[in-house]
Each structure stands twice: as structure tokens, then as C-alpha cells.
Amino acid sequence: MPKIYNGEIVENRPIGGLFLLTVSIGEMVSVEPGQFFLIRIDRxxxxxxRAFSIFDADRDKLSFLYRVVGKGTRWLSEREVGYKLNIFGPLGNSFSLDSERSLLVGGGSGMAPLYYLGKSLKGDIKFLLGAQTGSFWDRELLLRYAEIGDLEIVTEDGSLGKRGLVTQYIDNSYKKIYACGPIEMLKSIRVDIPVEGSLETTIACGFGACRGCVIETRGGEYRRVCKDGPVFNLKEIF
Amino acid sequence: MSWNLCGIELRTPLVTASGPLGWGEEFFEIFSTRGLGLFIPKTVTYNPKIGNPPPRIEETIGGVINSIGLENEGIYKWLKLEPLYRSLDIPVMASIAGSTLDEISKLGEIINKLDYIVGIELNLSCPNVKGENWSNNPSSIFEVTYTLRKVYNKPIFVKLAPKDTPMLYIKPAIDGGADGLTLFNTFPAYKTISGGLSGPAIRPIYMRLFREVKDKVDVPIMASGGVFSASDVLEYLNLGANAVQIGTAFFKDPDIAERIYEELESFLEVKNRDRK
Structure with a gap:
């Protein structure tokens, strides 16, 4: 059941082109991969x-990996260790963990939920991570991913790993693809195997009540990203 | 201390503004009624409505624009919420809207039979639905309110749009049989989407409108518009509001009613003590 926590920042630092935030919430919480928390911006x-999917959870500590994109995340990035964050969650559905050979595709900061997912999946996993340029990733971060699965990286400028877009390097030899990243990336994953993707929109209530975050499915229905998602069978969406 | 709206007893003056908390199923699964005096669920219409295409939400400085478009499953699905509404320890007022007088009449007749609903808030002013905004036309306001009055016996609160000459729109609602008013719905606005603006950004405008009408109206009023703190509530109460609605603030703090009420209570206690 989601809850409002008064969490204390124990870590909030730049890591490559991202920030790594760890909050101690003072009690054990059970979080499923793909779920998210809403962090209040005290302005x-x-x-x-602002909604952040879980990057890692360990006993009473929750970690988030985020990119500064506007004034809300800018504010968050300026909070120091010891600051008390008002944090609400866990919210939303989660990735299914039934696959035994999985490809985890992350574009930019979309890599965040894949780490906790990778730790939770059984069997072989491979991360396929993409960014515009190699300096987006910190070495420490890539090593953490490499510890739990195979890792292949792709940059648009070719400065690190393969050159191009992650979607050019997807193959069909896996049982399932899990994906998170820009909407254009998610739309261009065209494979015959099942694809679960985590979507991002502006979230208002976060628990399914206000109907503000809906997306339209291929069938013309509206689904709530915060409650029916954020994880969807992408074939039902695009 | 208790509060009264046309005979409806409220344990606190805090009311949920119709919309942000949906029909309550998700909210009351996580949060209690603590701090609240009255629950007004999201608007229901006679027929189901799919609502507006996304995107439906846009943030502005100190505000939020929404364009949900009255998404709801229609009155017959809504009736299935009875067990939830009966289980709450606060009264529940329905919010309704319609696109024809016939729909309003049918909704009124159905809800009139429900002993667990204490009244109706007639939403005449959703800014997000084309062709249904009766709020812009004083004679329509009279006609719709009167249509509901004929079939509904319990209190009717008419929720109006913010207008620069508010009495022009309030008078026909009262003449049509409204027992009370909800002032006001969101403010029509545009950023990347067109919709209704809510939040602290609109509060000074709404307080000015509210101040202007309060002395000219003798029915109870629920004030609505940018309430985010106990001092906002007190300002509206001091201007003469009988109850105060909270909406957008639930997005920032889902437990806002509880937070505000705790603060309000200590303030009201101090005030009472000082009087003695």
C-alpha cells in the first residue's frame, strides 16, 4: 500500500549526466520493479x-537515478544530505518477472528502472543501454549494471560502444524485452517477442483518481499511466 | 465545533472539490476521511463519457491546467459506489452535469431516491466540455437549476464559473431554486493545452470575486480556488464562506485535509480561548 514518507537524503550526487539520489525512509518497504514514487518539490x-521510478531498493533505503530536465528536478538536485524529502509511494504496477532470457533496453535516463528489474529477474539478462554521447554514463554506474548482466552500450555519436540508436541493435533471440526511454525509442521497437515498456507522462494524483495522465491505446481506450501503468504491453499502445 | 450547510452537518469546514480525487475508490483505499467534513466525488453524467484526448494536464507557475473532459462511466456504474459512500464517516454530495435538461432531470430523479447522498452539486461550469457550458448564459443557469429543483428535494449547490460580473450568474441560480453555491470552478486558461486553471495562482482573483458577492448573497457558499493552507481556509471563512473546498492541493499533499485541519483546529482553539 502506498504511503507518504518523510525520507532523509543520504546521497544526492551527480553521476555522469544523471543524479543518484538515495533516501532513507526509516522503515522497510516492499517495492516491485517498475513502480514509482512521487517526490514533493518544496517550492x-x-x-x-515529480515521478521517479525505483532504481534500487534496499531495506529502508530507496534509490532513484534522474536527469535534471526542468526547475523541479533542478530543485531536487540542489538538496543536500540530511534534507527531509516528502515522498509518496510505491505507486503503479510493475514489470512481470516471468521471463528467463531477457533483453533490457534503456534510452538515456530510461535505464533507471532496469537496474532493479535486472536484479529481480531470473535467468540470463542483457542490458542494452543508449545515450547521445559516452560522457552521459559514469564508469561506476556502468559497472553496477555489468555486475548483474551482460552489458552492451550504444551512443549516437559513437564516442562509446556501438554507434547509432539502441533500437538498431535489438534482436529477437530473447524471450522478452523490457524497455524504458524516450517515446520515439519505445515506438520503434518492432519485434515479434513480448515487449513491456515503462511510460512517462505528467502525473497529478499518482493513484488513479484524477484521470489526468491517460494515454490512448491502439484500441482507442484511455489508460491511466499512474495506475494501469506505468508498465504496459507496448503492443497494446503503439 | 460543527459546520452546517443547508442542514447538512459537517464536522469540519473542509470539503473535497469535485474532480481531483475521482470517485473516491482509489483515494480512500490509501487515505482516511481525517480532516474532511464532506466528500464530493468527481462529476457524473447520465451517459458514460470517455473524456478528452491526452495530454490532459499542464503545469503552470503556481497552478495546473486540466482538461479531463468529465470522463466518467455514467450514472448506472456510479450507483455501484453505494457501499463505499455508505462506509464513509462523512456525508457525500453528488456532483452532476448534463448536456440536456432531460439528462439533468433524469439524474435528479435517480439521485433523489438515494438516502446516502446528502445533496447535489450542479456542475454548470466545466470549462473543458464543448457546448455544455451553461454557466455562460444567465437564462440557461435559471432553466437548468429549476429543472433539477423540480425533481430533487435535498440541497442543491450550483457550481458556477468565475465571471467578472458574478451576480449576473448567481441570481438566476438562486431564482431557479439553488440552496447554496460553490464559487467558483477553474479559470479558463491556455498554455500548451486549453483547460481550467487551478492552484494558488488563481486565489487572489477568486478572493476578490468572493468578497464582491458574499454580502449580496444570503445562501450558504462553499468557496473554492487555490486553497493550499490553513491560512487560505481562514481567509475564505473570514470573508464569509460556510465551507471551503480543497482540490489541486491534494496533488501536492494527498493528506492535505488532515494537515490543514490540524493547523486550523489549533488556531480555532486559540481564538476561542482568547474570547473567553
Whole structure:
């Protein structure tokens, strides 16, 4: 059951082109891979909480990997160790863990939920991570991914790993693909095997009530990203 | 201390504004009614409505624009919420909207039979639905309110749009039989989407409108617009509101009602003590 926690920041530092935030919430919490938390931005001019999918969870500590994209995440990146964050979750559904040979595709900061997912999956896993340029990743971060699965990296400028887009390097030899990243990336995953993708939209209530975050499925229905998702069978969406 | 809206007893003056918390199923699974005096679920219409295409939410400085478009499953599905509404320890008021007088009449007749619903808030002012905004036309306001009055016996609160000459729209609602008013719905706005603006950004505008009408109206009023703190509630109460609605603030703090009420209680206690 989601809950509002008063979490204390124990770590909030730049790591390559991202930030790594770890919050101690003072009690054990059970989080499924793919679920997210809403963090309150303590500024009067910012109303909506910001949604972050779980990067890692260990006993009473929750970690998030995020990119600074606007004034909300800028504010968050400036919080120091010891700051008390108002954090609400876990929210949303989760990735299914039934695959035994999985390809985990992450574009940019979309790599975040794949780490906790990779730790939770059984069997062979391979990460296929993409970014515009190699400096996006910190070596320490890539090593953490490499510890739990095979790792292949792709950069648009070819400065690290293969050159191009992650979607050019997807093959069909896996049982399932798990993906998170920009919407264009998710749309261009065209394979015959099942694809579960985590979607991102502006979230208001976060628990399915306000109907603000809906997306349209291929069948023309509206589904709530915060409650029916954020993880969807991508073949039902695109 | 208790609060009264046309005979409806409220244990606190805090009311959920219709919309942000949906129909309550998800909210009350996680949170309690603590701090709340009255629950008004999201608007229901006679027929189901799929709502507006996404994106439906846009953030502005100190506000949120929404364009949900009255998504709901229609009155017959809504009736299945009875066990939830009966289980709450606070009264529940329905919020309804319609696109024809016939729909309003049918909704009124159905809800009139429900002993677990204490009244109706007539949403005349959703800014996000084309062709159904009766709120812009004083004679329509009279006609719709009167249509509901004929079939509904319990309190009717008419929820109006913010207008620069508010009395022009309030008078026909009262003449049509409204027992009370909800002032006001969101403010029509545009950023990347067109919809209704809510949040602290609109509060000074709404307080000015509220101040202007309060002395000219003798029915109970629920104030709505940018309430985020106990001092916002007190400002509206001091201006003469009988109850205060909280909406968008639930996005920032889902436990806002509880937070505000705790603060309000200590303030009201101090005030009472000082009087003695």
C-alpha cells in the first residue's frame, strides 16, 4: 500500500549526466520493479510532485537515478544530505518477472528502472543501454549494471560502444524485452517477442483518481499511466 | 465545533472539490476521511463519457491546467459506489452535469431516491466540455437549476464559473431554486493545452470575486480556488464562506485535509480561548 514518507537524503550526487539520489525512509518497504514514487518539490510555485521510478531498493533505503530536465528536478538536485524529502509511494504496477532470457533496453535516463528489474529477474539478462554521447554514463554506474548482466552500450555519436540508436541493435533471440526511454525509442521497437515498456507522462494524483495522465491505446481506450501503468504491453499502445 | 450547510452537518469546514480525487475508490483505499467534513466525488453524467484526448494536464507557475473532459462511466456504474459512500464517516454530495435538461432531470430523479447522498452539486461550469457550458448564459443557469429543483428535494449547490460580473450568474441560480453555491470552478486558461486553471495562482482573483458577492448573497457558499493552507481556509471563512473546498492541493499533499485541519483546529482553539 502506498504511503507518504518523510525520507532523509543520504546521497544526492551527480553521476555522469544523471543524479543518484538515495533516501532513507526509516522503515522497510516492499517495492516491485517498475513502480514509482512521487517526490514533493518544496517550492510554492511548483504544484505537481515529480515521478521517479525505483532504481534500487534496499531495506529502508530507496534509490532513484534522474536527469535534471526542468526547475523541479533542478530543485531536487540542489538538496543536500540530511534534507527531509516528502515522498509518496510505491505507486503503479510493475514489470512481470516471468521471463528467463531477457533483453533490457534503456534510452538515456530510461535505464533507471532496469537496474532493479535486472536484479529481480531470473535467468540470463542483457542490458542494452543508449545515450547521445559516452560522457552521459559514469564508469561506476556502468559497472553496477555489468555486475548483474551482460552489458552492451550504444551512443549516437559513437564516442562509446556501438554507434547509432539502441533500437538498431535489438534482436529477437530473447524471450522478452523490457524497455524504458524516450517515446520515439519505445515506438520503434518492432519485434515479434513480448515487449513491456515503462511510460512517462505528467502525473497529478499518482493513484488513479484524477484521470489526468491517460494515454490512448491502439484500441482507442484511455489508460491511466499512474495506475494501469506505468508498465504496459507496448503492443497494446503503439 | 460543527459546520452546517443547508442542514447538512459537517464536522469540519473542509470539503473535497469535485474532480481531483475521482470517485473516491482509489483515494480512500490509501487515505482516511481525517480532516474532511464532506466528500464530493468527481462529476457524473447520465451517459458514460470517455473524456478528452491526452495530454490532459499542464503545469503552470503556481497552478495546473486540466482538461479531463468529465470522463466518467455514467450514472448506472456510479450507483455501484453505494457501499463505499455508505462506509464513509462523512456525508457525500453528488456532483452532476448534463448536456440536456432531460439528462439533468433524469439524474435528479435517480439521485433523489438515494438516502446516502446528502445533496447535489450542479456542475454548470466545466470549462473543458464543448457546448455544455451553461454557466455562460444567465437564462440557461435559471432553466437548468429549476429543472433539477423540480425533481430533487435535498440541497442543491450550483457550481458556477468565475465571471467578472458574478451576480449576473448567481441570481438566476438562486431564482431557479439553488440552496447554496460553490464559487467558483477553474479559470479558463491556455498554455500548451486549453483547460481550467487551478492552484494558488488563481486565489487572489477568486478572493476578490468572493468578497464582491458574499454580502449580496444570503445562501450558504462553499468557496473554492487555490486553497493550499490553513491560512487560505481562514481567509475564505473570514470573508464569509460556510465551507471551503480543497482540490489541486491534494496533488501536492494527498493528506492535505488532515494537515490543514490540524493547523486550523489549533488556531480555532486559540481564538476561542482568547474570547473567553
Amino acid at each position: 510554492e510555485d511548483i504544484i505537481l510532485r
